[in-house]
Amino acid sequence: MKININGIEVLVEDTDQYLQINNISGTDFPVVWDKLNTDYVDYDKWFCFRNVEIPVALLDELGAVLEDDCIQMFLYADKINESEIIGVEQVTDESFREFAVIHDGYRTDMYWTGERLLRDFSSRWGVFCLRCNGQISDYIIMSMWDSTQAEIFCVEASDINRRIKLIAFAARYAFDNEKTEVLYMVDSDAERESALAAGFSVTGFYKGYKVARTK
Numbered sequence: 001m002k003i004n005i006n007g008i009e010v011l012v013e014d015t016d017q018y019l020q021i022n023n024i025s026g027t028d029f030p031v032v033w034d035k036l037n038t039d040y041v042d043y044d045k046w047f048c049f050r051n052v053e054i055p056v057a058l059l060d061e062l063g064a065v066l067e068d069d070c071i072q073m074f075l076y077a078d079k080i081n082e083s084e085i086i087g088v089e090q091v092t093d094e095s096f097r098e099f100a101v102i103h104d105g106y107r108t109d110m111y112w113t114g115e116r117l118l119r120d121f122s123s124r125w126g127v128f129c130l131r132c133n134g135q136i137s138d139y140i141i142m143s144m145w146d147s148t149q150a151e152i153f154c155v156e157a158s159d160i161n162r163r164i165k166l167i168a169f170a171a172r173y174a175f176d177n178e179k180t181e182v183l184y185m186v187d188s189d190a191e192r193e194s195a196l197a198a199g200f201s202v203t204g205f206y207k208g209y210k211v212a213r214t215k
Contacts (some may be wrong), residue, residue: 001007005035027056045211051204065151068208070185077175079199091127140166150174152184163194
């Protein structure tokens with residue numbers, strides 16, 4: 001759910017005791033922090049910034065740790081490279097368990113585990129995969145809950161060509177479902193190269209700082 005503190009929107013996930021604030025300024029920070037540290041002391045708190053000045057001194061005072069340091073990339077429908085997207089399939093309710101086993105094995109450090117994805121899988125996510133010898137071998141996870149924007153969260157692929165294929169297929173799915181743009185935060189040269197090949201452009205940076213729960 002989303003709450004409002006002093007005009008600042010905060011995303012709160014009560015089940016996992018997690019909250020996130022985007023692009024909070026140094027001016028607003030102290031008031032919001034006082035509220036969060038009173039009502040949400042036992043939550044992990046994420047402060048995320050895109051292409052804005054970051055209140056580093058305030059974050060340092062709180063013991064915030066830089067967890068995500070990414071390049072921000074966007075794709076629009078007229079730029080997509082769709083030359084080779086055959087062979088990709090959508091993960092459905094029936095194939096989700098098979099996907100979840102692979103995903104949880106690959107990404108043991110990712111917040112979005114199979115269990116969490118399953119909670120609102122049909123309404124919130126688009127997951128697509130490639131198979132090898134009949135088994136899921138490569139996949140992409142894309143959020144679909146924003147009304148106009150889809151966001152690629154995770155791509156696992158054995159080579160760059162399969163990675164590009166998954167990205168392009170997921171993007172086409174987003175555009176066919178009335179999204180106007182696809183966001184992708186990349187943190188490696190391989191991710192950046194494959195995103196560029198699929199038609200994405202670099203548009204800035206994204207940094208995520210975490211203040212761990214105190215209980």
